[in-house]
Amino acid sequence: MDITTKTRLEKRAREMRRHILRMIAAAGSGHPGGSLSAADIMATLYFHVMRVDPQRPNWPLRDRFVLSKGHAAPVLYAALAECGFFPVEELTSLREFGSYLQGHPDYKQTAGVDASTGSLGQGLSIAVGMALAARLDAKDYRVFALLGDGELQEGQIWEAAMSAAHYRLGHLVALVDCNGLQIDGEVERVMSIAPLKEKWQAFGWYCLEVDGHAVDQIAHAIDEASTVRPTVILARTIKGRGVPFMEGRAEWHGKAPSSDQLQDALAALNKEDEDV
């Protein structure tokens, strides 16, 4: 990846982080930790990799995206708004009564949202169905799904993994936001999922590992994806990334910042901007 693209994506990710913080603060509730950890992955997908057209949210040939960890809706909404699916100013209506920006993604209400999620463990199966339909209809779109590492504890994830490998879905890419935390604490302490790479490989997937905050590594891994079997990218991330007082802290999984905390958080991100 050339340096201008890299700088552009990093800038976009910081802008998305600011949106995430502002909208969660405005809502007074929501999930900052897992939204911030996924910002670089989402910026890379929506501004470098995926074929989408905000003018045609239902375009049949668009690449599909399933946010299986649906509680990270703010990062998806930030990406979609930055793309132009809806106005950036609408973001602060997150979670309000009557808003089309529901607490968890709603396929019926929000332009650009390809799947209704929020109940963990279900998204990868939906992605498998979309990938099977692409083959059936001889369409060349790809399907991406973003999963949480805690979410991998759901048995359905492994049923979906089995079926994707069985049907040799070379146009399916799953990304796992490996931030090491879930609600009750560290994933390895709550319910161990290790060894992750070996598990996916044993299920027949092509598995890559990247730094989930390095946009060039993420993009490169997607380029490297297999075309004959499903690919999973284990993205090592920091929960709450970009906001020093949230980084690596489980308590910021599902809590809104106060207005003072919001100012501190935005200042930290602005400083990152200046340091570039």
Added chain:
Amino acid sequence: MSDKVATRAAYGKTLVALGREDERIVVLDADLSGSTTTAEFAREFPQRFFNMGIAEANMMGVAAGLAASGKIPFASTFAIFATGRAFEQVRQSIAYPAFPVKIAATHAGVSVGADGASHQSIEDVALMRVIPGMTVICPCDAVETAGAVIAAARHDGPVYLRLGRHPVPVVMPKNHVFTLGRAERLRQGSDVVLLASGLMVSVCLEAADLLAQQGMSAEVINVSTIKPLDKAAILDAAKRCRAVVTAEEHSVIGGLGSAVAALLAQKCPTPLEMVGIQDRFGQSGDVPPLLEEYGLTPGAVVAAAERVIQGRCMN
């Protein structure tokens, strides 16, 4: 009215007290121990607490195995995941062998608030009520929850306890003794009987005040045990008042209203109105606008009471 307390908070406290009394009590959770309040039990009895991770179906199966080995498991997560995700594990592994697993599920109904439809269970009572041998309890406040948790532990069989996230007024007297299967009359009346569960009990008490101002005498009965239903109490009230309104924070399909309708249709046909969620999903928002949107307010209960009283007069 007195201070508001969420029924889930009373659950966590009572669980600790139970744990001190009875070594057989074990608790399982699925990565929501702070929200369900089982974390309090986990702190005091770490060896009798099992965090199963985000794997609700497995949690129910493991609870069944613990019960098969002499334990009294309480298994907690949000209501939609406990009853929806793990439905068939509850049916097959817990209820069919009649194991004493207590499924204590929090975050029931639209009063979950901003998380929205994916997290707002409006079907859980229907799902649990249809399982043979399952006891279903939806307490109205913190006092009743404490009693219901103890009664559930003592009951020899599977129990579904439906609890809420949102703080609700305490309406039962502090010294109230919970009796499984007994509907409690909270207010006597003669024109219409309001049969309610969960947070709709306090809403119905307010509605009864409003009706009284209009010269209508409403009886209010707290039907916290939805299964088995207190048939005698309900039939007695229906016969006296000759008009019935049910009120629940749940779909009108399959919940308290359906249970009452089936009973009345067979034993004592009586004009009936059901207040509840009308075959729709929930959505994000603060709790007051949500209760308004789904017709779960004193005003909605009053309107239903007026309709049913009028309907009776026309018959």
